[in-house]
Amino acid sequence: MRNLQQTLSGSVRLGSFAGLVLALAVTSYTTSTSLAHTLSTTLLGILIGFVVAETPLSGPFQELVGLVSRSPDKVGLDVLHGTLQEQRATDEDTDASSRLLDQRTMYGLQHAFLNLEVTGWWFNMGLWPDKSEQQQRTTRLPFRDACKALVRKVVHDIGINEQSSILDVGFGCGDQDVYMAQQYKPGKITGITIESIQHHAAEQLVKHSDVGDTKIALYVADASKLPEFLAAHPQVLGGATGTGEGKSFFTHVVSIDSAYHYRTRRQFLENAFRYLQPGGVGRLAMADMVLAKPAPTSAVGRWVFEKVFEAIQVPPTNMKSLAEYRHDLEEVGFQDIEIECVEERVFAGLADHIEAQLGQFGGLVKPNVHWTYRGLVRGLRWLAASGWIHFVVVKARRP
Numbered sequence: 077m078r079n080l081q082q083t084l085s086g087s088v089r090l091g092s093f094a095g096l097v098l099a100l101a102v103t104s105y106t107t108s109t110s111l112a113h114t115l116s117t118t119l120l121g122i123l124i125g126f127v128v129a130e131t132p133l134s135g136p137f138q139e140l141v142g143l144v145s146r147s148p149d150k151v152g153l154d155v156l157h158g159t160l161q162e163q164r165a166t167d168e169d170t171d172a173s174s175r176l177l178d179q180r181t182m183y184g185l186q187h188a189f190l191n192l193e194v195t196g197w198w199f200n201m202g203l204w205p206d207k208s209e210q211q212q213r214t215t216r217l218p219f220r221d222a223c224k225a226l227v228r229k230v231v232h233d234i235g236i237n238e239q240s241s242i243l244d245v246g247f248g249c250g251d252q253d254v255y256m257a258q259q260y261k262p263g264k265i266t267g268i269t270i271e272s273i274q275h276h277a278a279e280q281l282v283k284h285s286d287v288g289d290t291k292i293a294l295y296v297a298d299a300s301k302l303p304e305f306l307a308a309h310p311q312v313l314g315g316a317t318g319t320g321e322g323k324s325f326f327t328h329v330v331s332i333d334s335a336y337h338y339r340t341r342r343q344f345l346e347n348a349f350r351y352l353q354p355g356g357v358g359r360l361a362m363a364d365m366v367l368a369k370p371a372p373t374s375a376v377g378r379w380v381f382e383k384v385f386e387a388i389q390v391p392p393t394n395m396k397s398l399a400e401y402r403h404d405l406e407e408v409g410f411q412d413i414e415i416e417c418v419e420e421r422v423f424a425g426l427a428d429h430i431e432a433q434l435g436q437f438g439g440l441v442k443p444n445v446h447w448t449y450r451g452l453v454r455g456l457r458w459l460a461a462s463g464w465i466h467f468v469v470v471k472a473r474r475p
């Protein structure tokens with residue numbers, strides 16, 4: 077089996093090499109005017125083909141462009157490798173460990189695949205242990221626990237009870253709604269997300285979870301178009317076609333690790349205020365991001381700044397300073413505003429987690445996904461070191 081894989085992989089490499097050289101030679105022959113040009117292009121083709129197919133660069137490159145993918149055995153070896161790396165710290169005989177990894181076997185550890193399980197679709201950046209907590213831990217905090225910790229940080233003290241009607245904006249795949257239902261038992265949660273695939277996953281999750289008496293209704297809708305969404309779904313606030321609850325407000329608007337995406341966040345804050353119950357009852361609670369350093373003012377700096385944020389679907393106008401952010405909340409009408417910066421427990425913790433996942437399971441995902449997460453780790457490490465962004469937990473009340 078292994079030999080067959082090696083033969084196939086060798087053929088793919090040889091084939092891609094020969095194909096590349098042939099394509100370059102034919103293109104050059106049909107488009108060029110001189111023999112010297114054809115020959116030099118063909119030579120260049122041979123050189124590139126050699127790099128792509130026959131040097132140490134060939135593996136990662138071919139994975140990157142999808143010519144080959146890592147075999148299940150490699151996945152198994154990665155899983156084993158993760159375990160062995162821990163052993164190596166105390167293991168004198170590192171050569172023996174390496175020899176073990178190099179063994180060719182019939183089954184290897186490809187059955188790692190059979191043992192993987194998905195326990196949810198959590199999707200926020202998490203609230204990770206601080207340095208002193210981290211030192212006391214003997215194991216890594218699971219991702220879902222870090223995500224739950226962030227949800228708790230945002231909603232634990234905002235008075236959610238059986239009478240509460242929560243609007244959860246940007247609910248991801250619904251894990252936070254199931255969690256809030258189980259922990260705080262609100263009467264109702266209405267969730268909106270812009271992504272229908274996530275909505276589908278969330279519907280399945282809710283269907284198969286015990287959420288007690290909490291009614292959870294999930295929709296695909298844009299946070300930036302809250303009035304249009306509520307007009308199209310009058311039942312959400314107990315309108316004409318609704319359940320007759322007679323409520324025309326939410327008691328809570330929650331948005332976890334999502335509001336920086338809205339077009340615009342300022343408009344979202346205005347709408348949240350409008351649909352929150354007045355009289356000091358309605359509470360806004362968010363996990364969000366703001367600038368910790370001033371945005372660049374030069375033309376080039378501004379251009380780069382805008383391109384970077386647009387690339388990650390964050391309207392640059394949302395990237396405000398803490399003072400501007402607070403000012404927006406005040407101008408909209410919110411009171412009792414609390415903003416806590418927790419970035420020290422967010423970016424580095426998530427980077428560590430992604431790195432550990434890549435080390436153990438990186439072979440399972442397609443190369444482009446692998447490289448995306450590698451890039452994300454770099455970005456998060458840079459954010460943690462540069463102090464450029466505040467990750468904030470925000471709470472406010474409608475008077």
Ligand SMILES: C[S@@+](CC[C@H](N)C(=O)[O-])C[C@H]1O[C@@H](n2cnc3c(N)ncnc32)[C@H](O)[C@@H]1O
Pocket residue numbers: 197198199200201245246247248249251252268269270271274297298299300331332333334337338339
């Ligand atoms: C980083 S995820 C966080 C998801 C979720 N809150 C969680 O903690 O698992 C950001 C979420 O915001 C949602 N989102 C982005 N723009 C949105 C918009 N304009 N309206 C509604 N949801 C949006 C995305 O679909 C995504 O699920």
